[in-house]
Amino acid sequence: MIVTIVFYGLAAIGLIVSLIKSKEKTKIALKKAWKAFDNILPQFLGIILLIGIILSLLTPQQISQVIGEDSGWIGVLIASVIGSVTLIPGFLAFPLAAALLDNGAGYMQIGAFVSTLMMVGIVTMPVEFLYFGKKATFLRNGMGFVFSMLVAVVMGVLL
Amino acid sequence: MNKKRMEILKKYRFFLVMLVVSLVILLLNPVLGKNVYRLTVDSVFEMLGVLPPIFVLIGLLDVWVKKETMVKYMGKDSGIVGVLLGFFLGAAAAGPLYGAFPVAGVFLRKGSRLANVFIIVGAWASMKIPLLLFEVSSMGMKFTLIRLVMDVFGVLIIAYAMEKILTKDDELHIYELARKME
Incomplete structure (x- = not known):
């Protein structure tokens, strides 16, 4: 909520300053803003429906069962795949991760889940393709996936 | 169909596929289907919370x-x-x-x-x-x-x-x- 206020506030201040300096340029800026939004709108609408579908098919109890403390590397791998294909709003992701821990998930597996959730985004790839192309997109997500394994190992050792 | 319409259809192809999938889920399992739409509405609100000002800032940065x-x-x-x-x-x-x-x-x-x-x-x-x-x-x-x-x-x-x-x-x-x- 605070974040929303801060960002709308920043945009409002920016717009006011811009308007004072040049009405013409502000008009162009708003047109560009709309164009940038319009560019990702079609993919975006598809993505939020896909997220809704994935999240309603997976429940915390189901996830905890497969990434339990004794699930080892298989569990880490499964957790990473789940983290990669889901896109959970931030304010829901951490309570969910905490709930998974309470339901019996291991720290190593949760580390992999949280890290891939942040760094790897399979469902947002259509938008990423538009700006970075396929090669860079696969590269970035691939490296994020491998790096998340590393995070999992460190979490497993330290926690 | 004219070219512009084809283009719009192509742009929204992914969305249309997802829409059909969600409607099939709604038909087969209404409870699950409703949950899909509830989560989707949540995502839309989350997006309205931050994306519009970000795009305005992108536009301002682009111009200034x-x-x-x-x-x-x-x-x-x-x-x-x-x-x-x-x-x-x-x-x-x-x-x-x-x-x-x-x-x-x-x-x-x-x-x-x-x-x-x-x-x-x-x-x-x-x-x-x-x-x-x-x-x-x-x-x-x-x-x-x-x-x-x-x-x-x-x-x-x-x-x-x-x-x-x-x-x-x-x-x-x-x-x-x-x-x-x-």
């Missing part, structure tokens, strides 16, 4: 920040300043990762170095300040710190590795894509 300024602070020879600015911009951001890509686009168009743009994307993905507060309260300080410290290195390594691995042609292609998305 001169290319030379961007090159100076985020370009090839920006050095540590570009790296720190990249981390700062990513960490100060809000909202889901797909908001980072249009921002990356405008930075690329204005002549920002590729590695610095990947730092923005990386920091946006993994070290947003508002989210860190959430993380500390649900996962604890130790978990958050381990991940954050590792991610600082991870973001840097990935950004520079990307720049190394991508060829000159790939790089030109990325800058070309960013121009196309204007």
Whole structure:
């Protein structure tokens, strides 16, 4: 909520300053803003429906069962795949991760889940393709996936 | 069908497929189907919370920040300043990762170095300040710190590795894509 206020506030201040300096340029800026939004709108609408579908098919109890403390590397791998294909709003992701821990998930597996959730985004790839192309997109997500394994190992050792 | 309509249809193809899938779910399992739409509405509200101001800021940046300024602070020879600015911009951001890509686009168009743009994307993905507060309260300080410290290195390594691995042609292609998305 605070974040929303801060960002709308920043945009409002920016717009006011811009308007004072040049009405013409502000008009162009708003047109560009709309164009940038319009560019990702079609993919975006598809993505939020896909997220809704994935999240309603997976429940915390189901996830905890497969990434339990004794699930080892298989569990880490499964957790990473789940983290990669889901896109959970931030304010829901951490309570969910905490709930998974309470339901019996291991720290190593949760580390992999949280890290891939942040760094790897399979469902947002259509938008990423538009700006970075396929090669860079696969590269970035691939490296994020491998790096998340590393995070999992460190979490497993330290926690 | 005329060409423009075909194009719109092509753009919305993914959305239409998802719409059909969700309708099939609704028919087969109304409870699950309703849950899908409830989650979708939640996502729309989450998006309305942060994306519109981000796009307004992208538009303002596009109009007011001169290319030379961007090159100076985020370009090839920006050095540590570009790296720190990249981390700062990513960490100060809000909202889901797909908001980072249009921002990356405008930075690329204005002549920002590729590695610095990947730092923005990386920091946006993994070290947003508002989210860190959430993380500390649900996962604890130790978990958050381990991940954050590792991610600082991870973001840097990935950004520079990307720049190394991508060829000159790939790089030109990325800058070309960013121009196309204007």
